[in-house]
Amino acid sequence: MKTTSPNVKISIRKLFKVFGEDPVNILPLLYDGIDKAELQKSSGHVLALNNINIDIFDGLITVIMGLSGSGKSTLVRHMNRLIEPTSGKILMDGNDIMDYGDYELRQLRQNRMSMVFQKFALMPHQTVLENTLMAPIVRGENLEKATENGLRWLKRVDLEGSEQAYPHQLSGGMQQRVGLARALTSNAEIMLMDEAFSALDPLIRTSMQDLLLQLQQDLHKTIIHITHDLDEALKLADHLVILKDGFVVQQGEPQHILLKPSDPYIEEFVSDINRARVLKIRSVMEEGSRRKVSHGSINANISLETLIAIAEGDTSRSYEVEDGGNTIGTISMQEVFQALVRYDIQHK
Amino acid sequence: MLSYENIFDSLGLREWCDESQANSLMSLSQLRGDKIEWWELPFPSLDNLHKACSAIPQTRDLTASLETGFLAVRPSLRLVLDPLTQPLSWALDYTLLFFTTMPWWALVPLILLITQFVTKSSRITFLVAICFVFFLFIDHYTYAIQTLSIIFVCTVLCTLIGIPIGILMSKNDSAQRMITPVLDMLQTLPTFVYLIPLIFLFKITEPKLYGLAIMFYSIVPVIRLTNLGIRLVDKNLIEAADAYGMTARQRLVNVEIPLALPNIMAGVNQTIMMSLAMVVIASLVSAPGLGTLVLDGINNLRLGVGFVAGFGIVVLAVILDRISKTALARIDESRKI
Ligand SMILES: Nc1ncnc2c1ncn2[C@@H]1O[C@H](COP(=O)(O)OP(=O)(O)O)[C@@H](O)[C@H]1O
Ligand SMILES: [Mg+2]
Numbered sequence: 001m002k003t004t005s006p007n008v009k010i011s012i013r014k015l016f017k018v019f020g021e022d023p024v025n026i027l028p029l030l031y032d033g034i035d036k037a038e039l040q041k042s043s044g045h046v047l048a049l050n051n052i053n054i055d056i057f058d059g060l061i062t063v064i065m066g067l068s069g070s071g072k073s074t075l076v077r078h079m080n081r082l083i084e085p086t087s088g089k090i091l092m093d094g095n096d097i098m099d100y101g102d103y104e105l106r107q108l109r110q111n112r113m114s115m116v117f118q119k120f121a122l123m124p125h126q127t128v129l130e131n132t133l134m135a136p137i138v139r140g141e142n143l144e145k146a147t148e149n150g151l152r153w154l155k156r157v158d159l160e161g162s163e164q165a166y167p168h169q170l171s172g173g174m175q176q177r178v179g180l181a182r183a184l185t186s187n188a189e190i191m192l193m194d195e196a197f198s199a200l201d202p203l204i205r206t207s208m209q210d211l212l213l214q215l216q217q218d219l220h221k222t223i224i225h226i227t228h229d230l231d232e233a234l235k236l237a238d239h240l241v242i243l244k245d246g247f248v249v250q251q252g253e254p255q256h257i258l259l260k261p262s263d264p265y266i267e268e269f270v271s272d273i274n275r276a277r278v279l280k281i282r283s284v285m286e287e288g289s290r291r292k293v294s295h296g297s298i299n300a301n302i303s304l305e306t307l308i309a310i311a312e313g314d315t316s317r318s319y320e321v322e323d324g325g326n327t328i329g330t331i332s333m334q335e336v337f338q339a340l341v342r343y344d345i346q347h348k
Numbered sequence: 349m350l351s352y353e354n355i356f357d358s359l360g361l362r363e364w365c366d367e368s369q370a371n372s373l374m375s376l377s378q379l380r381g382d383k384i385e386w387w388e389l390p391f392p393s394l395d396n397l398h399k400a401c402s403a404i405p406q407t408r409d410l411t412a413s414l415e416t417g418f419l420a421v422r423p424s425l426r427l428v429l430d431p432l433t434q435p436l437s438w439a440l441d442y443t444l445l446f447f448t449t450m451p452w453w454a455l456v457p458l459i460l461l462i463t464q465f466v467t468k469s470s471r472i473t474f475l476v477a478i479c480f481v482f483f484l485f486i487d488h489y490t491y492a493i494q495t496l497s498i499i500f501v502c503t504v505l506c507t508l509i510g511i512p513i514g515i516l517m518s519k520n521d522s523a524q525r526m527i528t529p530v531l532d533m534l535q536t537l538p539t540f541v542y543l544i545p546l547i548f549l550f551k552i553t554e555p556k557l558y559g560l561a562i563m564f565y566s567i568v569p570v571i572r573l574t575n576l577g578i579r580l581v582d583k584n585l586i587e588a589a590d591a592y593g594m595t596a597r598q599r600l601v602n603v604e605i606p607l608a609l610p611n612i613m614a615g616v617n618q619t620i621m622m623s624l625a626m627v628v629i630a631s632l633v634s635a636p637g638l639g640t641l642v643l644d645g646i647n648n649l650r651l652g653v654g655f656v657a658g659f660g661i662v663v664l665a666v667i668l669d670r671i672s673k674t675a676l677a678r679i680d681e682s683r684k685i
Contacts, residue, residue, distance in 0.1 A: 080591055109593030121588035125606045125682070137602075138594050166682075186592065 009190065009222045010056035010079060015088030017074055017246075020045030023086045036245045048074040051247040052088070056239075059220040061212075063233040066243030068226035072226045075243065076192050079224065080113045081105055110139050118195040120175045122167040128154065128178050129163040135186030146185070153181040157211065173204035177211075182347075184215070197232065209235055230269055234258070234278050242266055255283035257310045259339070267344045275306040275340050284339040285321045285331040293318040293330055300328060304336050311336075351384050352392065352400035398469035418548050425549060433556045436563075439501050439553035444636065447497045448490055455493070456480045467674040475670065479663050488638065488660050495637030495664060498630075499623045502559060506567040506619050511612065514574025515600070524575065531568050539629050540567055547633065558630035565626045569618035577611025578604050610680050617672040624665055638664070 001236050018026050018039075021309035026045050036047040048071045056062045056079075064072050077083040078090055090097050097108065114135065122131045129147070130137075154163055157177040167175055176196060183191050197205045207230060216223065224341060227233050233240055238296055241251040242265075250262045258278060261267045282300040297320035298307060311317045311333055318332035338346075350486070356365055390396045397404045405413075447455060464473045483489040517524040534542075543561055550557040581604050589599045605612075631639030638657045645654020 082587060082590055106593045106595065109591060111593075113591070115588070115591040117584060117588060119584050121582075121584040123585060123588075123603065123607075134588075138592050138598060192591075322551050 006060055008055045009058040010224075011091045012052050012054050012056075012075075012078070013089040013091065015049055015052040015075075015078060015090065016047075016086045017049040017071075017078070017083065018045050018047055018086045027087055031189040047246050049078075049085075052246075052248055054241050054248060054251060056222060057225055058222050059260070061216060061223040061225055061236050062239045062241065063225045063227060063237035064229065064241045064243060065227055065233040067230060070243040072228075072243055072248040073194050076194050076224055078224055079190075079192060080109050080115065081141065086177070087124075108218070110135065110186075112188050113190045114186040114194060115192040115194070116176070116179045116183050116189040118199055120167070120172075120179050122175055122178055122182075123320040124167055127164050127166060128159065128170070131167065132177055132181045132185050134182050141323035149187075150181070150185045153184045154178075156184070156215070157181045172206065173200055176200060176208060180208075180211070180215075184219075188221075190222045190224070193223065195226050195228070198227065198229070203321045205232070212236065230273060235274070239262055242269070254278075255280060259283060259343070261343050264344075267342075271342055271344065274305075276308065277303050279304045279339055281307060281331055282323070282328075284335055285329040289330045291318065291330045291332075293320050295319050297322045297327065297329075299323070302337060307331075307336060308333075351389070352397060355400045361401065365403045368404060396445060418545075422548060429549060433550075433560065436493060436501075436505070436559045437554055437556040439505070440498060440559050443497045443501050444494060444555075447493050449452055452484060452489060456484075463671055466678075467671055468549070468678060469674055472667075472670050472674055476667050479667050482663065483660065484573050486656065488641075488656070491636075491638045491641060491657070492660060492664060495624070495627055495639065495661075496561065498627050498635060498637060499620060500556070502562045502566060502623045502627075503616065503620050505559075506563055506570055506623070507616055509563075510567045510570035510615070510619070511574050514571045514612075514615075515577040515578060515605075516577035517571070518604075527571070534564055535568050543629075543633060552633055555635075558627075558633050558635035560634065561630050562623050562626040562635075565618045566622035569622065570612070570615035573611045573615030573618070574608065577608030577615075580611065581607045610676065613672070613676045613679055615670070620672055621665065624661070624668060628661060 016027065016030050017023075017031070019212050020026070020043070023045065026043060027037065029039065029043075030047070030050065034042075034047075037049070039045055039047045050071075052075060054062075061213055066072050066074060074083055078085055081090075087097070088098075092108070092112075097105070100108065123134075129150060130151040133143070136149070137143070151163065154160060159174065159177055159181065159182050162170060162174065165295060167178065170178070176199075179196065183193075197208050200208060212225075213236065225236055227236075237254045239251070240254040240257055242249045242257070244263075244265050250257055250266055254274075255278075257266065258270050258275065260274065261270055280303055281298065284304065285300070294317050295311075298310065300321050300323040307319070311319075315333045315337060315344075320327050321329045321331055351376075356362055367380045394405060394407045394410065398406045460477055463476045464470065467473070480489070480492075483492045513527065517527050539561070542564060546553050546557050546561055550560075585603055585607065586588045586599070594602065627635055627637060628639035628642060631637065638660050641657030642654050642661070645651060645657060
């Protein structure tokens with residue numbers, strides 16, 4: 001788990017995006033706080049992003065979640081300027097990429113960002129290996145070295161032996177692993193993933209999530225992962241941003257959002273979650289307390305479900321919580337069971 | 349009384365009308381003093397108005413002045429167009445010379461090899477072999493080779509010129525808006541009609557005359573289908589190309605053209621078939637080949653000659669179509685998504 005507070009890699013400020021005939025003249029209305037439905041009705045413009053302010057942290061997985069049409073794809077495409085904002089700033093390591101010319105923008109896309117797509121977007125006329133080598137080929141690098149690198153990543157995503165196959169000969173899950181290998185071979189520090197796993201079957205999706213987490217343990221890339229699936233978001237996210245109708249409803253640590261949803265929309269979103277499995281002791285314990293406990297010490301990062309199993313369902317027990325050898329708090333089973341109750345019921 | 353004479357008179361234009369002819373003759377109806385009922389009044393065409401007022405030209409003056417106009421601009425047009433189109437004459441001349449002087453025992457196997465290479469189908473190679481044996485046997489081989497040479501040159505040039513135009517149209521909406529009506533016109537004009545300005549511009553013995561006629565007619569599909577093919581490339585793939593920072597050129601060469609290739613090749617197939625159709629008509633303007641035999645058959649009522657040559661053209665059409673369609677299907681096969 002992160003200990004020191006991470007650096008901000010990308011920060012987006014006051015970002016607005018309007019699709020339509022004359023977006024610039026619509027802007028004043030937006031500053032006055034018109035909402036998506038109103039704007040659509042009065043002028044036929046689509047408000048895709050409404051005053052977005054978010055930070056993407058270096059080396060962490062930031063998940064952007066929202067229902068379909070909430071502006072997730074539009075937002076992530078602003079980070080490499082596949083879509084131009086109507087107004088706003090996109091700062092990368094402190095530089096506004098809106099000031100970039102064609103050349104600088106291309107350099108940014110070639111060297112510092114990679115992308116994985118929902119529909120895979122593999123070149124059908126190229127082999128798996130050629131697809132994987134897209135970034136080094138675009139950069140004009142030495143092919144021999146690039147191939148070595150590409151083969152290494154293909155092996156890492158378990159595609160050894162399929163290098164000479166064409167994408168249409170592979171299953172969906174395998175195709176997306178090619179997409180992943182292509183992004184990794186680019187060696188870029190930032191990886192954008194637009195619903196990269198949404199088109200896959202549930203079992204394959206789970207294994208891809210595990211693969212991503214494994215890779216991230218070694219790579220510590222800055223990953224922006226888009227999903228409409230809360231389970232996936234909670235599994236992957238270090239930082240979670242929830243979008244609704246183009247604006248950010250809540251952002252923060254996933255556990256925190258789960259325990260303290262700031263909005264009925266999010267309450268509804270989180271109401272179906274298996275809280276026992278997702279919530280960790282760390283988020284529920286009484287921090288820094290030195291209460292007397294009935295039983296020994298447990299790790300801060302295990303889930304409530306595991307603790308209930310350890311406690312054999314006994315509601316009278318209490319434990320010390322330790323993290324990295326230090327005691328950081330205590331927890332009673334009563335607190336555990338209380339945390340299982342949905343927020344909206346707790347606060348009736 | 350109603351007549352055009354009266355109308356000119358009442359407008360006070362009589363003097364202007366008769367100016368050109370000092371002692372103007374009175375028109376027949378005036379002489380006769382005929383009374384024309386209103387329903388008998390003819391349409392005010394140039395010829396009818398001329399009768400009433402000789403200052404107005406007749407239709408025949410119009411065509412004559414067009415002709416003199418054409419002839420007047422001809423030298424300066426030729427000054428520009430001649431050097432531009434001369435390579436076409438050379439290409440046609442030398443290709444014809446090359447393929448007709450090449451001995452049959454070298455050229456036929458070469459054609460069979462190429463067929464086998466692009467189609468990878470021994471059935472089609474066999475079919476082509478049979479056809480050439482047939483042409484050789486009935487002494488139509490040289491004519492067939494002439495026709496094929498012309499088609500070869502025109503198709504290669506149409507492809508070289510048409511693909512860049514198609515790419516331009518796909519990248520630029522206003523270019524598309526401007527070029528599309530021209531393509532529509534080229535395709536709807538009866539083929540004989542645009543032989544006419546070409547005959548004005550070039551000597552009828554110049555190969556470029558029929559070369560241009562064929563190309564104008566047959567370049568259309570390759571342009572259209574290149575444009576369409578590139579516009580139809582999956583937007584997700586274009587996005588991926590952009591996301592990885594491809595330049596416009598890299599994207600065109602590595603993504604758009606390869607993915608549009610099935611459509612482009614379909615265009616080339618149509619271009620080949622349209623060249624064949626036009627090369628027959630172009631024998632009117634001295635294109636050599638099987639078409640001359642058909643023309644001879646029509647002009648001199650030698651039906652047998654015309655019939656056999658016509659059959660030869662059908663045979664050529666079949667093998668050209670088979671070869672290019674099979675090559676196309678092979679590309680499609682390797683590109684399926
Ligand atoms: N090119 C476009 N033109 C017009 N409206 C668009 C365009 N792209 C997206 N939108 C609109 O913007 C909103 C956000 O879309 P999108 O970012 O694709 O949502 P998500 O990825 O969350 O499903 C939607 O209302 C969508 O209809
Ligand atoms: Mg989307």
